[in-house]
Amino acid sequence: MRRIGLVLAAALVACEAAVAPSPTPIPSPIPTASVTPPFASPPPIVAREETPRLLLSIPYAPPTFDGLGVTATRIGGVTPRGPRSLAVDENDRIYIWDRARLRVVVYTGGKFERAISLPYVEQEADALLVDRDRLYLRAGSYLSGTIEYVIDAATGALLRATSTDAGSIYPRRRTTPQPSPTHDTFGTDAAKLDYRYTSVGQGPNSLYERVDLGRGVLAYAVEPAPEKLIDAYARADGALFELAADYGGVGSVYVYAVLAPSAAPGPSSSTVPATAPVAFGRPVPDRLTATLAGAGSIDLDARSRTAVWWLASLVKERTDLAVAPQEPLLVARWNDGSRIEVVVSGGLLFTDGKIYLGPATVYEQLAAYSLAAPARLSELASRGATVRIADLPGVQRALTAAEIAELRASLSKGFSVSEGELPFMLEFPFPMYE
Structure with a gap:
């Protein structure tokens, strides 16, 4: 009996040990996430x-x-x-x-x-x-x-x-x-900043501004020459x-x-590729002769030939216009013996029975510029020259050798101008020149 009691006592102790509650764990502190303050807004730009x-x-x-x-x-x-x-x-x-x-x-x-x-x-x-x-x-x-x-x-x-x-x-x-009283944006720089002009009453308060479209005006200046x-x-x-x-x-x-400059200049644009123009299905002619009534004819140099052909390359054929019966301004020739004649009327070109219209109107201007070049006139004067005054009949005469030498010396100091810089003819019955 004594042995049984000891066994029971040991069993009870073991059971109590088995069911005794474990101590409550002490919770670990939960790490608090760091709070980053929001980004501060950039300070306002002071232009x-x-x-x-x-x-x-x-x-x-x-x-x-x-x-x-x-x-x-x-x-x-x-x-x-x-x-x-x-x-x-x-x-x-x-x-x-x-x-x-x-x-x-x-x-x-x-x-x-x-x-x-x-x-x-x-x-x-x-x-x-x-x-x-x-x-x-x-x-x-x-x-x-x-x-x-x-x-x-x-x-x-x-x-x-x-x-x-x-x-x-x-x-x-x-x-x-x-x-304009509103902002007129007229250009950008390499950094893509805009430049605008605001006219205020055509007076001293008109402004130029450098503008970042996302931030505002960066710099400004009052227009230095109002109304000019x-x-x-x-x-x-x-x-x-x-x-x-x-x-x-x-x-x-x-x-x-x-x-003043705002930054270092950006990279320059890529070089324009060297190409040759094609007009009327033909390359630049080997010879291009321009003729103006009363002024003569001249073979255009390589630079002028290429320029004419670039401008002619922009034309488009038109079938709704009539061909004007005129003498050709330009005669183009190639070394293979082929040639075409081009009649010009402003921006209209007539050649090979077809009519073309383009944005350029300077063909006669270019011909006149070449024909009236001081170097060409000086070379022509060396062969002899005649003076004539339209309003004074009977005074026409050949220039002397000394007068021709003086004329050529004067031409050597001359320079070409456009027709727009010369006095312009008025309609009759006004005098011929202003």
Whole structure:
């Protein structure tokens, strides 16, 4: 019995040990997730005001080769007009489209450097842009679309001409600022910042602004020449320049630095590939002769032949127009013996019994420019010359050898201008010239 009691007691102790509750575990502290404060909003941009400074002042008078031309007054209240557009390269060379003389004039350090003749460009072209060794110009046409030109800045050769129907070939957006009480965005830089112009009552409160569309105005400047604005140019590095001029072709032309560069310039655009134009299904002719009644004929040089063919490559055939019976302006010949004659009437071209319409209207302008080149006139004068005054009959006579030498010396100092810079004929019964 005693043994049984001991066994039972041991069993009870074992059972109690088995059912005794385990101590409640002490909970571990739960790690608290760190709370990151929300990003602080960037401080508001305080637009920086900048002060324009005058870089260049070019008087219209007296007319000189290193100056800028101005078109003459025209019937119907057309006032004289000076240069049309400007650009400035990364070395601060200033390029001005001198429409009266069909050229781009280059100034360095405030002094004339050179002139690039462009007789194949429409006189009312604008939106000049310089990118490395390339110049760009754009000309609207009332006939058929808009032309964009890519030009070799060293030689003035036309490298490419396109119609904007296929999209712009400019390396970045470039237009001409328009006076408007609302913001007029006219260009971008390499960083894609916008440049806009706001005209306030045509007075001293008109502004230029550099704008980040996501953040606001970064910098601004008051227009330096109220009521004289011609053009403004945003360079790739953000520097902004203005072209201004006194009204009516009297006074001077001015170039201002408006905003300082905002950043290092981005990479230049890729070089325009060298291609050759094709017009009327034919390559550039080996010989292209231009003839103007009363002025003679001339074989155009390689640069002019290529320019004519680029412009002709933009035409489209029309079947709803009648052929005009005229003498051909151009005769194109190839070394294989083939040839075509091209009759020109503004933007209409007639050849091989077909009619074409294109945006270019400068074919006669280019022919006249070549025929009236001072070097050609000097060479012709060496063979003899005659003086004749239409209003004074009986004074016609041959020039003496001394007079011819003086004439040639004068021509050697001459330079070509467009018809727009010359006095213009008036309708009868007015005198022949103003």
